[in-house]
Amino acid sequence: MEDLTKDLETGFITELDRYLYNNGRHYEIYEKLGAHPKTYNGKQGMYFAVWAPHASQVGVVGDFNGWNPDLNPMVPLADSGIWEVFVPEVGPGQLYKYSVTTSSGKILFKADPYAFYAEFRPQTASITYDLSAYTWKDQAWVKEREKQDPLSGPVSIYEVHLGSWKRKNREDKEGFYTYKEAAHELAEYIKDMGYTHIELLGIAEHPYDGSWGYQVTGYYAPTSRYGTPDEFMYFVDTMHQNGIGVILDWVPAHFPKDAHGLSEFDGEACYEYADPRKGEHPDWGTKVFDYSKYEVCNFLIANALYWVEKYHVDGLRVDAVASMLYLDYGRDQGDWVKNCGGGNENLEAIEFFKHLNSMVKKRGKGAVVIAEESTAWPKVTDQPENSGLGFTFKWNMGWMHDFLEYMKLDPYFRKYNHHKMTFGLTYFTSEKYILVLSHDEVVHLKGSMINKMPGLLEDKFSNLKLGYTFMLGHPGKKLLFMGQDFGQFHEWDEKDSLDWYLAREPLGENLLDYVRDLLHLYRKYPALYDNDYVWKGFSWINANDNEHSIFSFIRHGKGSQNSLLFVLNFTPVKRPEYRVGVPKQGKYTLVLDTSHGLYEKDKTALVYKSEKTPWDGQDNSIAYPLPAYGAAIFCF
Incomplete structure (x- = not known):
């Protein structure tokens, strides 16, 4: 020996x-x-x-x-x-x-913390696996990604839970689509709709379906629910060959206490903090990684690079960042330990993030790291050398909360809450934001997106189309959870497939067609994405028409690019001659509205010539018949 x-x-x-x-x-x-x-x-x-x-x-x-x-x-x-x-x-x-x-x-x-493959739950053994056999065909994609700046490019993300996107009527593995089966159907759907990326929940191996993959036992193993590691490589490869980026949810914040997992791996606190006031999450019943240990940080940072380098993924969305940054997160007074300076910041986690993001930036060939951070922690997306954490993007949870609170209101009361829609435009340059309507907003009795909307059935669909149009125009990249693009009625349930028949019903089909139009419009006009994080990319025409609950604003392109004028009516009252100020004389082409969708599909675009009628602080204006719950986008 x-x-x-x-x-x-x-x-x-x-x-x-x-x-x-x-x-x-x-x-x-x-x-x-x-x-x-x-x-x-x-x-x-x-x-x-x-x-x-x-x-x-x-x-x-x-x-x-x-x-x-x-x-x-x-x-x-x-x-x-x-x-x-x-x-x-x-x-x-x-x-x-x-x-x-x-x-x-x-x-x-x-189980092996570094195992590449694991048994299908509820079995818990690791499986030996050779990762070297797969032949990649996405070299062109990876090479192009390395040259692109994600901040100035279009990013519209389709968030997906593979186990419930669709299921098949078969007994093996409870009807889950395999990675190979899902690859082709998803790629076709995403290309048709116009999304740029897919974000996957719960790919790393996890024992409990109800955790949605956020309580991981196999950080280096794609879950066997949907197939082998080679088959997951095929999934990513297929997406890339179809021009679709792949983002994975990644969970360096905590891990479950399952007996075969990381918890007290060698009989003592190994991957977790020894002090339960730091090492356990009381809200989730999980263990917290010990970021003071070099080996633990190495395990996690190498894991992030592993997904980027071995599986060619284009980004990681880091879950529960706030829980890592604050020592008192989810803990009562006296149940947490202050840092060496007497504060509540986890200094070790801060250094971990700086190290992580620096290495992904250095070695990731254009891959991004996205923070799900729910507080006002400063400089999340600033560089470590500027005292930032170094993330590429941050989820805009504040915008999401205000937007949904506004959209749920009876239209009569919206005029008293006008600020909920304008507030996000006061801070959109403070971080590199992604606007999100994620899975978290359609579970736990929160209601599906369509059921958050007020009014009768047709009103609900009209409101949702209007809300999605506002989201498109608001600066920041975009994310929408599966099913919300066709009006899924039931709250999301990881045990069941989406109700795809709704996408063939008249209202659901109309909504799906409209979201498709929005996404294709987004990709066509750089004004909607290449100035996302600078003040010159956005200007209000009228932010103060609370009496009518109407918003009008412009997204500006760079140089000679076209700019886009948005007009949105959040009440069921028609405005036959709604006048809106415009910044210059000329023609304003109607490219999309909520009644018709994308006009260029049938070459029927309407052109409005500006009039020398001062309005909204502008020298010129146009008048437009604005329908109830109507939105219009003009190109100029």
């Missing part, structure tokens, strides 16, 4: 590997820890390595040794907390776990 250890130290995990890992700088550590096909002394087999610094003994068990902890003991590598062993005649596709003997003598059976 000593000879084996010496040889492995010089061949597999080297002294340099250990140094980098123990100092949080081994960005390919997943190539060393975990299970890897190797040849040793002329024999093919599998090399296993795991970090378990408090263990008194570790072994690898599996279907290849009858799950016997005594048959394949692992050897500790000096001063590293890493254990290793080579097991001959073990190949890809075999089940395994680690048998971890704690300092008290108890034996724990743990």
Whole structure:
């Protein structure tokens, strides 16, 4: 065994590997820890390595040794907390776990934190897997992505939970679409609709469907619910070949207490903080990663790079950022620990984010990192050298809250809440925002998007079309959860498919057609995306017509690009000759309205010539028949 250890130290995990890992700088550590096909002394087999610094003994068990902890003991590598062993005649596709003997003598059976594949739940074993077989065909996409600036490009995201987007009537794996099956249908749908990206909930392996993938046990394993790692590569590859970016939800904030997972991995606090006042989330019943440990930060940062480099994903949406930044998040007075300066900021998590985002920017070839951060923490999307966290984008949760509160109101009361729609335009340059209407807003008795709208059935659809038009015009990238583009009535339920028949009903089909028109309009006119984060990209025409609940504003393009004038009526009252000021003389072409959709489809666009009638503080104006719940977009 000593000879084996010496040889492995010089061949597999080297002294340099250990140094980098123990100092949080081994960005390919997943190539060393975990299970890897190797040849040793002329024999093919599998090399296993795991970090378990408090263990008194570790072994690898599996279907290849009858799950016997005594048959394949692992050897500790000096001063590293890493254990290793080579097991001959073990190949890809075999089940395994680690048998971890704690300092008290108890034996724990743990899944591999670095496993590339895992059993279909409720089974919990890891599966040996070789990631090197897949041949990618998306080189053109990746090369082009590296040259693009995501801040000045169009980003319209379709948020999807694969297990409930669609299901098939079959018994295997409860009718889930496989990655391969979903790839083609989703790519066709997304291309037709005009979204630029897809964002996937819950791809990393997780034991409980009801967590939606936000309580992870296999950070390096695409969930086996939908297929193999190669099949997930095929999914991403297919999206890229169809011009669609792929964003994954990623959860570095916390992990569940399942016995086979990371919780007390070697019998003590290993991946989590030891003090429960820092190491447990009382709201969620989960463990909090210990960002003071280099090995834990290395595990997470290498994982982010793993998804970008091995699976070619275009971005990560980081879940629950606020819970990481604040030591008192979700905790009562006296149940949290202040930082060294007496504050509530988690200084270790702050440094983790700066490190993470710097490395993704450096190595990610244009991949983005998005913060789901629900507070007013400053400089989330500013660079670390400017005391920022370094994220590419931040979800605009404040806009989402105000927008939905306004849209839910009976139109009579909207004039008293006009500020809810204008407030977001006072701070849109403070961060690089994405406007989101996400899955979180259509669960837990919050109601689906269509059922948030006031009025009778047709009023609801009219309101939703109007609301989506305002969202399109508001500066910031866009995200919409699946089903809300055709008026899904039921709240989202991860156990059931969307009600796709609604997309064939007249009102649902009309809404879907309209959202498609909005998305194609968005991609056609750079004024809607290339000046998202500067004041010159937006100007009000009239922000103060609260009596009529009408908003009018302009999105400005760069240089000689076309600008777009938006006029939106949030009441059921028609305005036959609604006059709106315009910034210059000339022709204003109606390119889209809520009654007709996109005019260019049938070449019937109407042109309005400005009049020298001062209005809204402008020298010129146009008059337009604005319908009830009507919106119009003019190009000039």
